[in-house]
Amino acid sequence: MFKKIALCETSQMESVQKKRFVIGDEKIMLAKIENTFYAIEDTCSHAEASLTAGILDGFQIECPRHGARFDVRSGEVVTLPAVMPLKTYPVTVEEGQIVISLEEGGVDKVGCADTGGCTNCNCN
Numbered sequence: 001m002f003k004k005i006a007l008c009e010t011s012q013m014e015s016v017q018k019k020r021f022v023i024g025d026e027k028i029m030l031a032k033i034e035n036t037f038y039a040i041e042d043t044c045s046h047a048e049a050s051l052t053a054g055i056l057d058g059f060q061i062e063c064p065r066h067g068a069r070f071d072v073r074s075g076e077v078v079t080l081p082a083v084m085p086l087k088t089y090p091v092t093v094e095e096g097q098i099v100i101s102l103e104e105g106g107v108d109k110v111g112c113a114d115t116g117g118c119t120n121c122n123c124n
């Protein structure tokens with residue numbers, strides 16, 4: 001069973017290419033590539049660095065710690081040293097909101113993980 005969670009408004013992704021969200025125990029990187037949104041687990045499978053601080057190159061995100069690359073569309077590893085793929089989340093746009101589907105599990109609170117406090121999505 002899945003439930004939908006709105007991360008933010010599409011307008012909040014106009015000036016940024018990627019943004020980090022925390023939903024319960026899940027850390028998610030939302031990326032905008034060629035006007036399409038992708039959501040991928042934001043914890044590198046090699047040594048748990050946040051990928052949001054990494055560099056997007058086409059459909060690949062490069063981990064800022066040791067350089068592993070992942071395909072944001074599938075979560076598959078493209079470059080070592082990571083070997084385990086990452087989870088991805090279905091993304092839709094509904095009435096101007098970017099919405100992801102999560103497996104049910106009691107997750108209710110969304111935080112965008114903006115440093116210094118959220119000023120965008122009223123998550124705090």
Ligand code: FES
Binds near residue numbers: 063064068
């Ligand atoms: S933590 Fe990402 S490649 Fe090592």
